[in-house]
Amino acid sequence: MNIALFLQMAAEACPDRRALSHHGKHYTYAQLFGAAKRAAFHFSTANCKFVSMLDTSSPAAPIALMGAAIAGVPYVPLNYRLSEEQLVPLFERISPAYLISGTRDEAYDFDDWIVQDSADFLHDVLTGEEMDVTWNEDPAAVAVQLFTSGTTGIPKAALLRHEHLVSYILGSVEFMGGLEDEAALVSVPPYHIAGISAVMSNIYACRQIVQLPDFSAREWLRLVAEESVTSAFVVPTMLTRIIEEIDTAKLDPKTFSTLNSIAYGGGKMPVPVIERALKLFPGINFTNAYGLTETSSTIALLDPDDHRAAIDHDDAAVHARLGSVGKPLPSVEIEVRNEDGKQLDPFESGEIYVRGPQVSGEYDGRSVLDNDGWFPTRDAGYLDDHGYLFLSGRADDVIVRGGENISPGEIEDLLHQHPAILDTAAIGIPSEEWGEVVALAIVVAAAHSITEEEIRSHIREHLRSSRVPEVIHFTSELPYNETGKLLRRVVREWFRIEDD
Amino acid sequence: MLKPGTRLKSAVCDAEFMIIKAGASDELTCGGVSLDESTDPVEGNADRMNGCVIGKRYINAEETIEVLCVKTGEGSLYCNDEELMTKDTKKLPSSD
Numbered sequence: 001m002n003i004a005l006f007l008q009m010a011a012e013a014c015p016d017r018r019a020l021s022h023h024g025k026h027y028t029y030a031q032l033f034g035a036a037k038r039a040a041f042h043f044s045t046a047n048c049k050f051v052s053m054l055d056t057s058s059p060a061a062p063i064a065l066m067g068a069a070i071a072g073v074p075y076v077p078l079n080y081r082l083s084e085e086q087l088v089p090l091f092e093r094i095s096p097a098y099l100i101s102g103t104r105d106e107a108y109d110f111d112d113w114i115v116q117d118s119a120d121f122l123h124d125v126l127t128g129e130e131m132d133v134t135w136n137e138d139p140a141a142v143a144v145q146l147f148t149s150g151t152t153g154i155p156k157a158a159l160l161r162h163e164h165l166v167s168y169i170l171g172s173v174e175f176m177g178g179l180e181d182e183a184a185l186v187s188v189p190p191y192h193i194a195g196i197s198a199v200m201s202n203i204y205a206c207r208q209i210v211q212l213p214d215f216s217a218r219e220w221l222r223l224v225a226e227e228s229v230t231s232a233f234v235v236p237t238m239l240t241r242i243i244e245e246i247d248t249a250k251l252d253p254k255t256f257s258t259l260n261s262i263a264y265g266g267g268k269m270p271v272p273v274i275e276r277a278l279k280l281f282p283g284i285n286f287t288n289a290y291g292l293t294e295t296s297s298t299i300a301l302l303d304p305d306d307h308r309a310a311i312d313h314d315d316a317a318v319h320a321r322l323g324s325v326g327k328p329l330p331s332v333e334i335e336v337r338n339e340d341g342k343q344l345d346p347f348e349s350g351e352i353y354v355r356g357p358q359v360s361g362e363y364d365g366r367s368v369l370d371n372d373g374w375f376p377t378r379d380a381g382y383l384d385d386h387g388y389l390f391l392s393g394r395a396d397d398v399i400v401r402g403g404e405n406i407s408p409g410e411i412e413d414l415l416h417q418h419p420a421i422l423d424t425a426a427i428g429i430p431s432e433e434w435g436e437v438v439a440l441a442i443v444v445a446a447a448h449s450i451t452e453e454e455i456r457s458h459i460r461e462h463l464r465s466s467r468v469p470e471v472i473h474f475t476s477e478l479p480y481n482e483t484g485k486l487l488r489r490v491v492r493e494w495f496r497i498e499d500d
Numbered sequence: 501m502l503k504p505g506t507r508l509k510s511a512v513c514d515a516e517f518m519i520i521k522a523g524a525s526d527e528l529t530c531g532g533v534s535l536d537e538s539t540d541p542v543e544g545n546a547d548r549m550n551g552c553v554i555g556k557r558y559i560n561a562e563e564t565i566e567v568l569c570v571k572t573g574e575g576s577l578y579c580n581d582e583e584l585m586t587k588d589t590k591k592l593p594s595s596d
C-alpha cells in the first residue's frame with residue numbers, strides 16, 4: 001500500500017492527460033510519474049532519513065511527495081514562512097534529510113544533508129532515463145510527517161502512514177472521476193494537510209491541479225479565468241477576500257462560469273460570508289470540509305444539497321446547518337463526549353472524538369488513540385438530532401467562568417451577524433472573582449461604528465449574562481495564520497499588555 | 501499469504517492488483533489462475549475472463565477480502581472459487 005500508486009494508476013490510465021499547471025507551464029501524468037520515479041532513485045541513494053520541502057507550491061512538491069513515497073522515506077514539508085529560529089529545532093528533528101529548498105539554502109549547510117534548490121531538483125527529475133525503482137510496500141511506513149502549527153506550544157510531528165492516506169483517498173475519491181477538462185485550483189500551502197490531500201485526491205481523480213503559490217484574491221480570480229478552473233479549495237479568509245475583490249473590482253460573476261464547485265475548510269467559516277457566497281454564486285456547489293492533520297484531512301462534509309436546503313429553508317434548525325460541518329464520511333465515526341468520557345446526547349456540547357481507518361492520531365511515534373481506536377480531536381462541538389456536526393472551537397479555548405463553560409464560538413457567531421462588526425474573537429482572561437471572564441476583540445466594519453455599551457447590551461439581549469465581556473478591545477485586524485486559523489494566543493497577549 | 505499492500509500481477513492478462521484486506525488462507529485467482537507473485541504468462545480459463553477495471557475495488561459478499569485493481573485486464577477475480585464483485589462507493593463531493 002503506497003500513495004504513489006495513485007500517480008502510477010493515473011499515468012497508466014491517462015498518461016497524456018494534463019496533471020499539473022504552474023506559472024503557465026503544464027505537465028502530464030506520464031511526466032509526473034517519470035519524475036517521481038527519478039526522485040525516488042535520488043532519495044533512496046542519498047542515505048537520508050527524511051525528504052523535506054521548504055518552498056512555496058511548485059511541481060517539485062507533488063513529485064517529492066510521490067518520490068519519497070516510492071522510496072519509503074517520510075516526506076516532511078516545512079512552513080517556508082517560519083523564521084530561522086523556528087526552523088532550526090525542526091531541522092534537528094529530521095536529520096539527516098534530503099532538503100529541497102526555495103532560496104535560502106546557504107544557511108542550511110548541514111553535515112550528512114543533501115540540500116538542493118527546487119529548480120535544480122525539478123530539472124534533475126524531469127529529464128533523464130526511465131527509472132526502474134523498488135517500491136516500498138509496507139502499509140505502516142510513514143508517508144508524511146507534518147509539524148503542527150504550534151499555536152499552543154512546541155510543534156508536534158503528526159505522522160501519517162500510507163495505510164491512513166490510502167484509506168482516505170480510496171474511501172472518498174472515485175478513480176478517474178474527473179473529466180479531461182476539469183481543473184482544480186490549489187492555493188493552500190504545500191505544508192498543510194489540505195495541500196497534501198489536494199495533490200493525492202486530484203491525482204487519483206485524474207483532475208488537473210492548477211497551483212497558486214502565493215494566494216491573492218486577484219491572482220486567484222485571474223487563474224480561474226485563464227486556466228478554466230472548475231473546482232477549488234479555499235480557507236475561509238480566502239473566500240472573504242475573493243468576495244471583497246469581486247465587489248471592489250466590480251467583477252461580473254459570469255466571468256467565472258467554468259467554476260462549478262468550491263470546497264472550504266481549515267478554519268471556521270463565518271455564516272454571513274458563506275451566505276453571501278451562495279447568493280453571489282448560485283450555480284456553484286459549495287462543500288464544507290472538516291478535518292485535521294491527524295485524521296488525513298476530511299472527516300465530515302456539509303455537501304452542496306445541505307447548503308441549498310439551509311439557505312432556502314425557513315425552518316431555523318435546517319437554516320442553522322449553514323454553520324455546521326455536516327456529516328461524517330461513510331468510513332468515519334464521530335462521537336461527542338464530556339470530560340468523564342461519557343457519550344453525549346444531541347445538542348450537548350463536549351469534545352469531538354473520531355475513529356476510522358484514515359485516523360492516525362500519532363505524534364513522534366506516540367499514539368494518542370484510546371483503547372478502542374478513538375482520537376480526541378481537542379475540538380469542541382455538538383451533533384444535532386440529524387447527525388450534523390457543529391464546531392464551537394478548540395476544547396482548550398473554552399472559557400470557564402465561575403465553573404460555567406462558555407464556548408467562544410457562541411459569542412463570536414452572534415457578533416458575526418451584527419452589521420457593524422466585521423470580525424471578532426472571544427477569549428478568557430484571568431479574574432480573581434470568577435476564575436476567568438470573557439474578553440472581546442472587535443474589528444468594526446468600514447463606515448460603521450459601535451460602542452462598548454452597545455456591544456454589551458446586544459450580547460445581554462441574545463445570550464446569558466455570563467457571556468457579556470468584562471473587557472473590550474477595538475482593533476483594525478485580528479491575527480490569523482496563513483491558513484486562516486485565528487491566533488488566539490496573540491489575542492490573549494493583547495489583554496495581558498492592557499493589564500500591565 | 502496475502503498481506504495488505506502486496507502487489508500482484510495476473511498470469512493470464514495485463515491486470516494488476518493491490519491487496520487492501522485479505523484473510524491468511526484466502527486464495528485469489530484471475531482468469532482461473534492463481535495470483536502468485538511471479539507467474540509466467542499462461543492461457544486463462546475462458547469462463548473466468550469477464551474482465552476487471554482499473555480503480556475498482558473488488559470484494560466478496562462478506563467483505564472479508566478487498567482488492568484494488570490497479571491495471572485493467574481481461575481476467576476476472578475469484579477468491580476461494582467465489583467471484584468477487586465491485587464495491588460501490590458513495591459518490592462524495594470533492595472536498596480538497
